[in-house]
Amino acid sequence: MSSERRRYILETKDLTKAFGGLVAVNHVNIKVERNKMTMLMGPNGAGKTTFVNVCTGVLKPDEGEVIFDGRDITGWPPHDVYKAGFVRTFQVPEPFLKLTVLDNVLVAIGNKGENPFRGAIKWLWIREEKENIEKAFKILDAVGLADLWDRQAFTLGAGQLKMLEIARALATGAKLIALDEPIGGTDPAYANDILSYVKGLLKIWDVSFLLIEHRIDIALPFADYVYVMDRGKVIAEGLPDEVANNPKVIEIYIGE
Ligand SMILES: Nc1ncnc2c1ncn2[C@@H]1O[C@H](COP(=O)(O)OP(=O)(O)OP(=O)(O)O)[C@@H](O)[C@H]1O
Ligand SMILES: [Mg+2]
Numbered sequence: 001m002s003s004e005r006r007r008y009i010l011e012t013k014d015l016t017k018a019f020g021g022l023v024a025v026n027h028v029n030i031k032v033e034r035n036k037m038t039m040l041m042g043p044n045g046a047g048k049t050t051f052v053n054v055c056t057g058v059l060k061p062d063e064g065e066v067i068f069d070g071r072d073i074t075g076w077p078p079h080d081v082y083k084a085g086f087v088r089t090f091q092v093p094e095p096f097l098k099l100t101v102l103d104n105v106l107v108a109i110g111n112k113g114e115n116p117f118r119g120a121i122k123w124l125w126i127r128e129e130k131e132n133i134e135k136a137f138k139i140l141d142a143v144g145l146a147d148l149w150d151r152q153a154f155t156l157g158a159g160q161l162k163m164l165e166i167a168r169a170l171a172t173g174a175k176l177i178a179l180d181e182p183i184g185g186t187d188p189a190y191a192n193d194i195l196s197y198v199k200g201l202l203k204i205w206d207v208s209f210l211l212i213e214h215r216i217d218i219a220l221p222f223a224d225y226v227y228v229m230d231r232g233k234v235i236a237e238g239l240p241d242e243v244a245n246n247p248k249v250i251e252i253y254i255g256e
Contacts, residue, residue, distance in 0.1 A: 005070040009034045009176045009208045010055065010086070015064035017054045024050040026232035027064070032176065032210050035202055037222055039211045039240075042229035043252055048212045051229070052178050056088060057081045069175060085175035089165050089182070097154040101145055104153055104164060105136040108171035136171065142205050143167045144197060159193050166198065170207060178210045188218055195222040216253065220244060228252070 005011075010032040017025040024047045032038040040048050053059040055066050057078040066074045068086050076084070095104045109132050140146040143163040148156065153164060162182060169177050179198070183191035198209060199222050213219040220226065226243040228236040236246045243249055 005067065007034065008032060008067075009069055010210070011067040012051075012055065013065040013067070015051065015054055015066065016062050017050055017059055018062055023232045025054055025061075028229070028232075028234055030227050030234065032208055033225065034208050035206065036224040037199060037202060037209045037211055039213060039219060039223035039226045040229065041213050041216055041219070041226060041243075043214060045231075046214075046229040047232045048214075048229055049180060052088060052180060052210070052212065055081075056086060056178070082172070085173055086178070087169045087172060087174035087176070088178040088180060089169055095153045095161065095164050095168065098152055100150050100152055101140065101156070101164060102133075102136055102149040105139055105167050105171050106132055108168040109135060110172075139167050139170050142170070142201055159190055159197075162194050163197055166201070170205065174207060176208045176210060178212065180212045181214070182211070183213070183215065183218065191215075191218045195219060198222070216244070 008031045010030070012028055012030050014027045014029065015025055016023065016027055026047070028047075028051055030040065030051070040051065042048055050059065054061045057073075057076045057080070060075055064074070065072060068081070068084060071084070073081055073084060073086070096107065099107070137146060137149070140149055143166055145160060145163055145167060148160065153161065156164060166177065182198075183194055195218070201207065202209070211219060211223065220240045220243070223240050226238060226240055227234050228243060228246075228249050230252050235252070236243055236249050238246070
């Protein structure tokens with residue numbers, strides 16, 4: 001892997017997707033650095049969700065490339081992108097509200113490496129269960145839910161449920177998690193809590209985030225790097241401060 005590919009978990013090159021005459025994603029070049037929070041912002045209809053859909057195989061691009069974790073995944077079907085470790089939270093099935101927090105994570109870890117003799121050889125089965133429980137607790141620790149392991153999911157608060165969703169994404173082996181408006185419709189204090197948790201996770205877990213948001217006031221301070229889209233194109237990129245002071249960005253947001 002080249003050093004460029006080692007540094008970035010995701011890189012798109014001239015990614016383009018049109019719906020009839022409308023070019024929703026127009027030659028977009030975005031890089032998501034490993035173990036960082038990269039934010040993709042822009043007003044309604046800018047093309048943010050379409051960009052993620054094209055990256056994750058939900059839509060086929062008309063042009064361009066998607067390089068994920070050093071591999072060209074352009075046009076891969078969604079399930080293969082997911083298995084490769086590029087996960088959007090809403091792809092992970094909804095938590096089972098009646099199951100405990102721990103069981104929810106165990107279900108997401110699943111029975112990978114299913115072995116036909118597994119049922120017959122009891123010690124193998126017990127060892128695998130033990131490893132999965134250890135892994136689940138490590139994940140729950142990372143998202144701050146370990147103390148609530150035996151609570152049924154429906155008793156959690158909205159912010160805790162969001163963290164459980166992220167825990168379940170981690171349990172599937174996600175290396176990059178796309179969060180499409182994770183704080184949508186929430187009040188600012190609560191949105192801050194979620195984003196600080198997510199940010200804290202980057203210090204202790206080998207994962208990266210692509211945060212899609214249009215509420216810049218709340219989300220911008222948490223970003224390590226920011227891209228701004230408008231009408232299908234990237235019109236600005238840089239550190240949060242640079243972007244916040246960019247006249248083109250100010251114009252879009254004032255004009256909204
Ligand atoms: N399946 C589709 N068919 C036709 N047009 C579409 C389709 N999906 C999106 N569009 C159009 O593409 C443009 C980009 O939409 P998109 O949903 O990607 O924007 P967005 O930045 O995610 O906006 P929002 O902040 O509202 O979520 C919009 O003009 C939208 O109407
Ligand atoms: Mg959207």
